[in-house]
Amino acid sequence: MGVVNVTPDSFSDGGRWFDTTAAVKHGLDLVAEGADLIDVGGESTRPGASRVDASEELRRVIPVVKGLASEGVTVSVDTMRARVAEEAVAAGAALVNDVSGGLADPDMIRVVAAGGAPFVVMHWRGFSESMNSRAVYGDVVAEVVTELRDRMDAVVAGGVAPERIVIDPGLGFAKDACHDLALVAHLDELRALGRPLLVAASRKRFLGHVLAGEGAAPPPARERDAATAAISALSAHAGAWAVRVHEVRATADAVRVARAVEGAA
Numbered sequence: 001m002g003v004v005n006v007t008p009d010s011f012s013d014g015g016r017w018f019d020t021t022a023a024v025k026h027g028l029d030l031v032a033e034g035a036d037l038i039d040v041g042g043e044s045t046r047p048g049a050s051r052v053d054a055s056e057e058l059r060r061v062i063p064v065v066k067g068l069a070s071e072g073v074t075v076s077v078d079t080m081r082a083r084v085a086e087e088a089v090a091a092g093a094a095l096v097n098d099v100s101g102g103l104a105d106p107d108m109i110r111v112v113a114a115g116g117a118p119f120v121v122m123h124w125r126g127f128s129e130s131m132n133s134r135a136v137y138g139d140v141v142a143e144v145v146t147e148l149r150d151r152m153d154a155v156v157a158g159g160v161a162p163e164r165i166v167i168d169p170g171l172g173f174a175k176d177a178c179h180d181l182a183l184v185a186h187l188d189e190l191r192a193l194g195r196p197l198l199v200a201a202s203r204k205r206f207l208g209h210v211l212a213g214e215g216a217a218p219p220p221a222r223e224r225d226a227a228t229a230a231i232s233a234l235s236a237h238a239g240a241w242a243v244r245v246h247e248v249r250a251t252a253d254a255v256r257v258a259r260a261v262e263g264a265a
């Protein structure tokens with residue numbers, strides 16, 4: 001899954017694809033590099049980010065969804081708003097990716113149930129401005145599994161067919177670097193929930209911490225792509241359904257290598 005953030009302020013690629021034409025071209029470039037689907041988002045979820053209003057989110061996202069879908073690209077819409085999800089599906093999006101797992105907008109589950117698209121349910125504990133203070137766990141893997149199972153139950157109770165749910169541990173969302181690493185180390189426990197697993201580690205803070213080491217300044221987001229590809233290989237090997245990344249080529253190679261090694265086992 002290649003990422004196209006149509007935002008002026010996303011932490012990893014903010015501002016680069018803010019214009020519709022540039023965003024569509026970037027999505028097509030990511031497909032040429034090996035992406036099977038493109039995730040289009042119009043609202044930054046970096047820690048501390050404030051929300052954009054719905055009309056601005058629609059203005060950013062819908063033309064890019066339309067442009068990519070009309071080129072035959074499988075598009076996913078990254079939104080916490082039911083109205084954006086609904087209009088994006090009408091514009092050709094094939095999948096709804098809600099980082100709040102249906103918690104942020106009370107209409108989301110109903111809209112997804114009616115629209116028929118698969119639904120990414122991510123582990124989430126609250127909006128960006130407050131999420132760091134919610135990164136408190138006794139056993140992060142067990143708690144994320146339990147909270148995701150509860151969300152899956154709520155989504156199914158709201159009318160979404162279980163076979164349309166994709167799950168995601170929500171790396172970096174109400175989690176510190178140790179929490180993220182523990183989750184990547186235990187993807188098998190997330191897989192045991194029985195649904196396809198999406199892993200979105202690309203350029204995230206925990207990779208910066210790993211690369212910098214104790215007490216040092218982390219490298220900027222755009223210098224974390226090799227580290228991202230390492231997580232992509234590990235995730236593929238652990239049976240992930242997809243990895244969500246900003247730079248596709250290295251990840252496509254990493255996933256191919258992981259598959260070849262499995263084929264030789």
Ligand code: PMM
Pocket residue numbers: 003005010011012013044045046078097098099120122168170171198199200201202203244
């Ligand atoms: N992370 C971001 C945005 N969307 N969607 C899913 N399903 N999972 C994630 O972990 C996730 C996401 C934030 O990263 P970005 O600002 O670099 O896109």
